[in-house]
Amino acid sequence: ILGGYEAKPHLRPYMASLQLDGQHICGGFLIAKQWVLSAAHCTEETLHSLPEPHKRLYRVRAQIPHPGSNIHNNKDDLLLLQLEEEAELNAHVQVLPVQREDRDVAPDTVCEVAGWGTINHSGRRPDKLYQLERPVLSRDVCNHRTRHDHTITEKMMCTDSRRKDTCKGDSGGPLVCNGVAEGVVTAGSRVCGNYKKPAIYTRIAPYTAWIDGVIAAGAA
């Protein structure tokens, strides 16, 4: 997170850090007791832990990238992770509700994004969760040829990226608007903090049927 600030402990009990050999790779968030939602571009073979100090390490039983996700673009950039066991929910570990109504968040709505991603351009990694408030940018502005040039589909959304922005390691984290997860951070052009490359998120509402289907099948 560039230009953000340390999150208060326990205020985001749904946040997860996907780790590989103890190193943070991507963000994620608890959407059900045994399921974390993240981004398909995050590596495979992830171990999985929840935030300090009520952090617990959960092994990943299954990783299900969205079938439409691929390395060439940001389409369908979602990853479902089934934990080896159900997370014990408490004041510090909670599920985050996801948006199920497929309707765009109004431009200029101020939403929040959090992550353990880099906090400066030299790639400094924080050991605390950082967060940021960002206004939603209309798809028309985000698709301008001097911005993301018509690559933002109706299953994506954008926030303003002038100085304050998501960055490396924030992928997979939730964009939370009015207490509900509306989007999942995707790296897109990987640029951070440049207003010409707004932050891009995979909208969640268009994918709730896929999410429900995987969870129902996995629970079997």
Ligand SMILES: NCc1cccc(Nc2n[nH]c3ncnc(Nc4cccc(O)c4)c23)c1
């Ligand atoms: N703001 C969009 C966004 C969301 C999530 C991740 C990302 N960036 C990145 N995702 N993966 C990456 N691998 C290497 N470098 C990266 N960006 C980078 C790193 C240092 C300085 C800088 O200006 C940009 C990224 C960018």
